[in-house]
Amino acid sequence: MIASSTETWRVIARVLDRILANTKLAASEPPSTAFDSKRVPCITMEEYLNRVSYYANCSPSCYVVAFIYIDRLLVNNPQMKLTGRNVHRIALAAIVLAIKYVDDLYMNNLVYARIGGVTLQEFNYMEIGMLTLLNYDLYVDSEAYFEYFNELMLQYLKIEEEEWKTEKMEDCSETPYKPIRNVESMGSIYTCLLYTSPSPRDGLLSRMPSSACKKKKKKK
Numbered sequence: 307m308i309a310s311s312t313e314t315w316r317v318i319a320r321v322l323d324r325i326l327a328n329t330k331l332a333a334s335e336p337p338s339t340a341f342d343s344k345r346v347p348c349i350t351m352e353e354y355l356n357r358v359s360y361y362a363n364c365s366p367s368c369y370v371v372a373f374i375y376i377d378r379l380l381v382n383n384p385q386m387k388l389t390g391r392n393v394h395r396i397a398l399a400a401i402v403l404a405i406k407y408v409d410d411l412y413m414n415n416l417v418y419a420r421i422g423g424v425t426l427q428e429f430n431y432m433e434i435g436m437l438t439l440l441n442y443d444l445y446v447d448s449e450a451y452f453e454y455f456n457e458l459m460l461q462y463l464k465i466e467e468e469e470w471k472t473e474k475m476e477d478c479s480e481t482p483y484k485p486i487r488n489v490e491s492m493g494s495i496y497t498c499l500l501y502t503s504p505s506p507r508d509g510l511l512s513r514m515p516s517s518a519c520k521k522k523k524k525k526k
Contacts, residue, residue, distance in 0.1 A: 343394070
């Protein structure tokens with residue numbers, strides 16, 4: 307598995323931040339899963355994954371595989387959704403599982419817990435919880451990997467383009483450019499990566515082939 311020269315962790319972080327921007331959580335809603343913190347962390351996903359990338363020192367492919375795990379988690383458990391309270395911990399658990407699956411060398415859980423800002427007990431609970439919710443299915447075939455990777459890169463470029471247009475219009479016009487808020491009008495790529503519907507079939511990459519969420523069947 308390979309990744310482009312673009313910092314893959316940044317691509318994943320920007321996409322997750324965009325998803326969170328479209329997800330609202332009532333302030334009074336109590337934590338309900340092993341991944342929920344008591345309050346929304348003040349650190350953005352980009353800052354958080356920058357820290358993880360610096361200290362974990364894993365291969366870029368791990369971030370794409372981690373994103374696939376997050377997508378499977380939501381597809382297999384439609385009652386769950388990404389929120390400001392759980393996205394950091396879900397991403398941390400997914401990244402560590404991906405590191406252990408993809409890379410030859412990895413550190414012990416105490417190190418990853420310190421990197422992620424949680425206790426060892428919390429991290430172990432999160433890791434076991436994610437494995438259970440994924441039905442211990444960590445296999446990712448190359449076809450699914452590259453399809454996810456290509457879609458993530460397209461989404462990342464779209465976000466960058468929108469932000470560039472916003473800055474450009476603010477500099478050149480009295481009426482600043484406003485990014486489109488209507489998900490349906492943003493095209494299939496954006497819709498693929500957005501998890502806002504309670505439908506069991508809607509995930510972060512709901513329009514990707516089913517092979518992305520299942521083991522590839524061997525031909526007899």
